[in-house]
Amino acid sequence: MDGIIVYNEKTRILVFNKACESIFGYRFHEIIGLDFDTLVYSENADPRSLGVFRNLPADAKAKATEQEILGRHKDGTPIPLEISVGETFTPTGRQFIAIVRDIRPRKAVEEQVNQLQAQLVHMARVNAMNDMGGAIAHELNQPLTAAVLYLQTALRQLAGEASICPDDKMTELLIKAEREAKRAGSIIQSMRQFIQKREPAMNSTDIRSLLDDAIELTLMGSSANNIRIERIDDGSACMATVDAVQIEQVFVNLIRNAIHAVRSQTDPEIRVRVTSDSDIVTAEIQDSGPGIRPEIMATLFKAFSSDKGDGLGMGLAISRTIAQNHHGDLKAIPGGEGEGAKFILTIPAAGRRDV
DSSP states (O other): OOEEEEEETTOBEEEEOHHHHHHHOOOHHHHTTSBGGGGBOTTOSOTTTTHHHHOOOGGGTTOEEEEEEEEEOTTSOEEEEEEEEEEEEETTEEEEEEEEEEOHHHHHHHHHHHHHHHHHHHHHHHHHHHHHHHHHHHHHHHHHHHHHHHHHHHHHHHHHOTTOOOOHHHHHHHHHHHHHHHHHHHHHHHHHHHHSOOOOOEEEEEHHHHHHHHHHHHHHTSOOTTOEEEEEOOSSOOEEEEEHHHHHHHHHHHHHHHHHHHTTSSSOEEEEEEEEOSSEEEEEEEESSOOOOHHHHTTTTSTTOOOSTTOOSOHHHHHHHHHHHTTOEEEEEOOBTTBOOEEEEEEEOTTOTTO
């Protein structure tokens, strides 16, 4: 299957076998007599590439030099090639024999391996950070609990000691400090529950509360102070039988993506809406970003297809899998032309008989 090309001292092609026809797209009668330059990509990165064909040293008679070059297909596209050139003498003068191998399949495999290795390294870092996050949450929870106890003790003493006239401002500050310490502890507890490995636990849950928790958790881990999040619902409960942590993970992924989409907008806004009927609970998350590019839509929910430089490309793939495992679905409306992207999560409502 190797291509064989024979050319003379003037680099005119004399022999061009069937394998070469497959590699370069030329028929035998089209290429015979043309210059070897015809088969070399004009923008070859290595300016020495043609040197191996034109200026073989006199002592190269029994030797062959080998290198990788970019060949040029008949349609002008570059072809990575591995080429070995040997020299011989004939009654009509010096001739050169080039053995050509198409290495596109090998290059494709190498590129895929490199991408997989990079993704595995990234996943290893993510896994390490998860482990570290769990350890940090555990370590921080103890001093926060102690701080809350100290603040509660101080407040009780201020309220119970008749000899002490507590300053209203100081009492207010202590109450705020206690509230914030409790809030920090609850956030850490939520993070620990969110990242820990556990079996799915299906319970009837108000989807609105999961969305609220996801918004708070996401905003704590992002610089989204200038982003307005508009929460829309009619106040009625939107109950569904779900694994709360998994559905919250879906919301976290979608809100993080929305924050990324609107970060560069002049008036960044994210609108979230939860509605329910007798059969379906629907959660919609829409951003005011530029929308999803058409070329991305086809692979949007496939693993490792992120267009974010710092992303692994797993969030949407995992989110749709979670939705489908709950007998629901996750869909995307690309938006564009002044309207941002919208993601729609649908889950069977609690008590639906056909689930």
